[in-house]
Amino acid sequence: MNWNRSIVYSLAVIAVLSVSTIANGQKKTEVEKPNIVVVYVDDLGYGDLSCTGAKGVETPNVDKLAEGGILFTDAHCSAATCTPSRYSLLTGSYAFRKNAAVLKGDAPLLIEPGTPTLPSMLQKNGYKTAVIGKWHLGLGDGNVNWNGDVKPGPLEIGFDYSYLIPATGDRVPCVLVENHKVLGLDLNDPITVSYDGKVGTDPTGIENPDLLKYGADDQHGKTIVNGVSRIGYMTGGNAARWKDETIPYQMLSKARSFIDENQNTPFFLYFAFHDIHVPHMPDLRFAGKSTMGARGDAIVQMDYITGQLVDYLEAKGVLENTLIIFSSDNGPVLNDGYSDKAEELRGDHKPGGIYRGGKYSCYEAGTRVPTIAYWPNKIKAGQTSNALVGHVDLYASIASLLNYDLKDGEAPDSFNHLDAYLGNDSKGRSELLEEAYALSIREGKWKYIEPSKNKGDWIMDIKNIESGLNTKAQLYNLEEDPKEQNNLANVKPKLAKKLAEKIQKIREKSQSRK
Numbered sequence: 437m438n439w440n441r442s443i444v445y446s447l448a449v450i451a452v453l454s455v456s457t458i459a460n461g462q463k464k465t466e467v468e469k470p471n472i473v474v475v476y477v478d479d480l481g482y483g484d485l486s487c488t489g490a491k492g493v494e495t496p497n498v499d500k501l502a503e504g505g506i507l508f509t510d511a512h513c514s515a516a517t518c519t520p521s522r523y524s525l526l527t528g529s530y531a532f533r534k535n536a537a538v539l540k541g542d543a544p545l546l547i548e549p550g551t552p553t554l555p556s557m558l559q560k561n562g563y564k565t566a567v568i569g570k571w572h573l574g575l576g577d578g579n580v581n582w583n584g585d586v587k588p589g590p591l592e593i594g595f596d597y598s599y600l601i602p603a604t605g606d607r608v609p610c611v612l613v614e615n616h617k618v619l620g621l622d623l624n625d626p627i628t629v630s631y632d633g634k635v636g637t638d639p640t641g642i643e644n645p646d647l648l649k650y651g652a653d654d655q656h657g658k659t660i661v662n663g664v665s666r667i668g669y670m671t672g673g674n675a676a677r678w679k680d681e682t683i684p685y686q687m688l689s690k691a692r693s694f695i696d697e698n699q700n701t702p703f704f705l706y707f708a709f710h711d712i713h714v715p716h717m718p719d720l721r722f723a724g725k726s727t728m729g730a731r732g733d734a735i736v737q738m739d740y741i742t743g744q745l746v747d748y749l750e751a752k753g754v755l756e757n758t759l760i761i762f763s764s765d766n767g768p769v770l771n772d773g774y775s776d777k778a779e780e781l782r783g784d785h786k787p788g789g790i791y792r793g794g795k796y797s798c799y800e801a802g803t804r805v806p807t808i809a810y811w812p813n814k815i816k817a818g819q820t821s822n823a824l825v826g827h828v829d830l831y832a833s834i835a836s837l838l839n840y841d842l843k844d845g846e847a848p849d850s851f852n853h854l855d856a857y858l859g860n861d862s863k864g865r866s867e868l869l870e871e872a873y874a875l876s877i878r879e880g881k882w883k884y885i886e887p888s889k890n891k892g893d894w895i896m897d898i899k900n901i902e903s904g905l906n907t908k909a910q911l912y913n914l915e916e917d918p919k920e921q922n923n924l925a926n927v928k929p930k931l932a933k934k935l936a937e938k939i940q941k942i943r944e945k946s947q948s949r950k
Contacts, residue, residue, distance in 0.1 A: 471757060474525075475709070475762040476522075477763070504818075519538050525765075528831030540631045562701075599686075608667070722737045727781070731781075767801045769901060772899060791919065803870045807825070833857055872903075
């Protein structure tokens with residue numbers, strides 16, 4: 437990518453805060469509003485980029501973002517699974533308050549209309565807003581009509597435009613939804629979706645394994661679409677069914693159109709990749725571009741699309757005043773329902789870096805994800821930050837950037853750490869909650885995992901990932917023990933108790949906004 441900064445950095449910071457209008461004898465501070473792009477990758481682990489130590493795969497475009505901005509070493513999504521992380525990102529509220537879990541493909545909208553959201557806050561501040569890509573936050577009111585208006589959805593909670601994978605690529609319905617309509621639907625071939633039992637006569641992976649591009653477990657062995665069996669049953673909608681290999685290009689095309697239409701207006705683009713979630717189905721042009729098979733090739737595809745998106749922002753002359761946050765919704769997983777040799781071809785690559793666990797896990801690799809902040813007009817290039825930051829704080833931090841005061845009850849768990857995201861604060865949060873199938877808390881170098889009645893054996897048995905769940909409390913010194921091997925809960929009981937009490941206070945919403 438050609439991202440030459442034609443003027444010295446000190447001159448490039450051109451009055452991000454500008455003083456204008458005098459009212460009642462006092463100067464009123466107005467904010468130059470940057471465009472905001474959140475690039476949210478799916479299941480990308482801390483070690484899955486070449487700039488964070490990947491082996492067998494190169495990510496030059498994402499690396500370029502890191503070189504031009506800030507690469508965070510201790511940044512966290514809010515939860516170790518996708519639906520809860522996305523809920524927290526958009527609402528500034530921990531997902532456990534909503535009892536949010538990974539949703540079925542036909543689940544109702546999780547964020548109720550009227551709930552304050554990051555996009556609705558930005559709309560109030562003059563932004564045009566769009567979500568493009570994977571949604572997985574539910575659609576409809578519990579009885580969604582895939583053959584009519586698919587709503588409520590993103591348009592009802594703050595987005596001006598939406599182009600969606602309704603849930604995930606491994607779940608039916610395997611169609612794309614633009615605003616309120618399924619794209620390409622022939623009403624003479626209506627869609628029926630069921631997660632309770634088979635509908636129609638479409639072949640399934642369990643019954644017709646000979647039709648599959650690669651095998652799947654029973655959970656993922658239902659209706660076959662594009663040679664891959666999925667979770668759940670679907671019949672009809674044949675003209676509207678997606679082709680996995682083309683989805684990233686379709687997302688890119690829609691993002692370009694949104695940028696074209698709003699290049700003269702502040703805009704917010706939530707660009708939510710499906711890559712590198714299963715099924716790994718990269719376009720043939722990326723086949724063999726890594727040494728790790730389809731999963732590694734999907735990382736290369738993700739990197740290419742990211743580069744194309746950034747290049748387009750530059751071509752349109754808006755990149756300099758665009759804040760880009762690049763990250764992932766949770767940690768990595770290799771065995772997630774399909775026999776695509778992701779584990780066998782991994783080689784020396786460590787998807788979670790040095791950290792223990794992965795997707796679904798309470799250990800650090802569950803939520804510690806690669807995170808980059810890039811903004812040529814404001815962020816100095818070439819930084820690496822050890823600040824403790826979390827996605828839940830993007831809401832309050834962006835509000836602060838716009839001089840917007842959060843209302844009572846708005847983004848209750850989100851705190852302003854804009855200085856950390858801009859590279860002006862090396863500390864970040866003093867404490868941070870991590871959600872998996874139990875709650876954990878970080879305080880500086882300390883990590884406490886609360887006891888759990890459920891050890892989550894299925895996470896190891898099915899996913900080959902250590903769950904981090906234990907009937908006993910766990911306390912780790914991540915500075916000395918980043919791999920979480922030495923449980924110090926019995927050695928430092930007072931500290932363990934203090935951190936357990938902090939988790940309870942967060943549960944009781946006793947945080948004060950600072």
